[in-house]
Amino acid sequence: MNEHQVRQVRHFNRVVTQHVGALEDSYLQRGRPLGQARLLYEVGSDGTDVRVLRERLNLDSGYLSRLLRSLEAEGLIQTEAQAESDGRVRHVVLTPKGVAERTTYDALSNKLAWSFLESLDLAQRDRLVSAMAEIEHLLRAGAVDIRAEIPDSAAAQWCLEQYFIELSARFEKGFDPAQSNSASIQEMMPPAGFFVVAWLDGTPVGCGGLKAGMEGTGEVKRMWTAPNARGLKIARRVLQRLEMQARESGLTRLRLETNRALTEAQALYRAEGYQEVEPFNSEPYAHHWFEKQL
Amino acid sequence: MNEHQVRQVRHFNRVVTQHVGALEDSYLQRGRPLGQARLLYEVGSDGTDVRVLRERLNLDSGYLSRLLRSLEAEGLIQTEAQAESDGRVRHVVLTPKGVAERTTYDALSNKLAWSFLESLDLAQRDRLVSAMAEIEHLLRAGAVDIRAEIPDSAAAQWCLEQYFIELSARFEKGFDPAQSNSASIQEMMPPAGFFVVAWLDGTPVGCGGLKAGMEGTGEVKRMWTAPNARGLKIARRVLQRLEMQARESGLTRLRLETNRALTEAQALYRAEGYQEVEPFNSEPYAHHWFEKQL
DNA sequence: TGATATCTCTGACTAGAGTCAGAGAATGAA
DNA sequence: TTCATTCTCTGACTCTAGTCAGAGATATCA
Incomplete structure (x- = not known):
């Protein structure tokens, strides 16, 4: 276990989480708890079955149900049983307002990502992006x-x-x-x-x-x-x-x-x-x- | 705003937070809320004034006080007014048990960092570590x-x-x-x-x-x-x-x-x-x- | 010396995130 | 057809994290 390397990884983790943490704050700007925001995002523009959401986000069914209720109360989603399929599973779709809101979150994410690049010159941006790709690649390799x-x-x-x-x-x-x-x-x-x-x-x-x-x-x-x-x-x-x-x-x-x-x-x-x-x-x-x- | 770059940054953020999130879980393994663990870590082996902790971690004084009380109840820290100095400020030091606990957290952090490197070969490790250094450097540059x-x-x-x-x-x-x-x-x-x-x-x-x-x-x-x-x-x-x-x-x-x-x-x-x-x-x-x- | 500020602490409160038990409807297997 | 299972939902909780208002002790300034 190479100490210098371990120290670099730890430091990197600290710095990056700090930076990335800004995303959560920007999400909270919209005045909606993070759980709801994540869920809204995950529903996606094509709609999803509740069971799929439960599995993907790994949520308790009671908790998920309540989250859905609050988004519904805001008029962002609709849940309905889909005809021609298992009558127990409910399907969630975004309302137009929900789509708009999701788009806003998407823009916030883009804005945050852009803030990483913004004040760098072109060469630095290229270096940042390829270092990121390299890290992803190696983390993937390490996860095997x-x-x-x-x-x-x-x-x-x-x-x-x-x-x-x-x-x-x-x-x-x-x-x-x-x-x-x-x-x-x-x-x-x-x-x-x-x-x-x-x-x-x-x-x-x-x-x-x-x-x-x-x-x-x-x-x-x-x-x-x-x-x-x-x-x-x-x-x-x-x-x-x-x-x-x-x-x-x-x-x-x-x-x-x-x-x-x-x-x-x-x-x-x-x-x-x-x-x-x-x-x-x-x-x-x-x-x-x-x-x-x- | 280069879309490809923005996408890469967003993806990177997602992947990395996922990986780094493992740290929180490993900290929670010790059966102690994250806030307490962070505080224990921040007290450090030499002890710290409460006011300094409050400022560094940016905590409400009431909240901090309660966190200190619970660590104290566990026998991990001691707080005392230091002779020869401002009688209002209290000084926190780790007990031997606290030092041991802090060391354990440190080891957990090391273990997590090591898990990033572990299953890579030597060349890959070098590449990972230097990509991390590069990213830190560029994020720093971007923060100016x-x-x-x-x-x-x-x-x-x-x-x-x-x-x-x-x-x-x-x-x-x-x-x-x-x-x-x-x-x-x-x-x-x-x-x-x-x-x-x-x-x-x-x-x-x-x-x-x-x-x-x-x-x-x-x-x-x-x-x-x-x-x-x-x-x-x-x-x-x-x-x-x-x-x-x-x-x-x-x-x-x-x-x-x-x-x-x-x-x-x-x-x-x-x-x-x-x-x-x-x-x-x-x-x-x-x-x-x-x-x-x- | 008195007024004001600073530091820590306690009490009372809130919001978010999540768990757990069970109810009711729909479905599938014997 | 019946019995167990699955899916969603409601109700009742818990824990963490944090805020806010003040109280009491100590320090500082005028």
Whole structure:
């Protein structure tokens, strides 16, 4: 734990919350409690079911109901049961006045954001905005959690499915798992193997499997990262996790094969110390074979 | 107002507050309201006068008193009148238990900060930390406010004093305002002239004056930036503000002279379009004379 | 010395945010 | 058809945070 870095993060948190706190104040200017303002914002211009609001904002149903009542009393929203659907759930829509009010809040948010940029010159604004993008990106990367999972869990299966779909699209001749060398659930499950899923904000965004073989050699299989989560170094972390597990299981060598279409994967393997070797199997979809001593 | 930038700032604010909000939750884990926790933290290991706390945290005195009472009831602090000083003000110190508790909060903060870094690799950590430093720096730069001020206001006088102190230190032969060409209060005050002070967080951090002369020519004087606020482009903004004012007053040319020790000032003048010219006065401390057509 | 100001404290109050228990209507499963 | 479940709503609370008005002690100014 690098103390200088921790101190910088703490200081940053303090400064930024101070700045951002100004948003709450500007929201309160409208003379409406924050809870109501947030709710008004969340209803959105197309309307929402009450149950969805409850879930999204994570509110007690009684509390939410009261918030809705007060917005309704102000003439900002209307709630009604929607015909043709579950008669228990109620649908909330903004009245014209509500739309106007929401627009005002939106403008306030814009104004606050602009106040961050306003007195900077153009070059500084660019730097600020890209530093912000960088931080978001890295926070996102840091929020990824890599967890062991059995390969027939729903999450793992979903990842594998996405993986196959992607291979079909990217390989010149498509991809049919049945034609390919095996990596069955059993083979990637303890004690024979190992499987990990990468999670981000409650959804799986990547996976990878390890299949133990003969003579201390394991095989890395099914490495995949969701398209919307690339650039977060997820595959690298998955791979490192598999290697860790391989070492713990007493394996001394890892092998893998890959298709020439998957250039970013090859780059990763080389960067992580895998050496290209002669084909060690007859995988029909492979063009490159790699190996690493653990 | 660049929409893309505004959107990025808003998004950043959302993401970051979400992340940082975790701190509050972790503070609440200790089973103590946030207000008390903050106060405990602010008392610090050396103790503080109650009045200072009131001012720093901006709390109502009744409210603060009650918060202190509850921390006292928990055995975390002690308040006592300090001998040898104003008998009205009370001094708060942490008990050993209070010190321990404060240390725990500190550790929680560290842990949260660390959680930002934890699952990043070393290169990513460096990038995160420097992006954070960059943002802080730019937010600080953005918070600088440049305001017109009469040059005998307390803030202006303080700046001028600091300016003279700095010149004395930096010039080879020291600096004596009496030896130097004049830039009196009258000369830098409307209608003859103009004076601006740069403010940051309620304290003056820079200044600059404009002295109108003959034939549409004005002189820029007393450009200064506080050492702890350099790198924020304050001098540039002050200069631009003076030029704006000069144009509004119908001036068509600005002049200024400077000492060879002030290299960063010369760089600024050149960057802002000032041309070095032959000496146009006999200022004894000057080595370079500049001029710009407005 | 007396008037005024300052500092801390107590009492009485408010608003926001949220929790919890249950009621009533609609829905779904056996 | 019945029984359990889901969804929304009302009523009754709680806790935190904060405001406001003064009281009592101490300090300062004229």
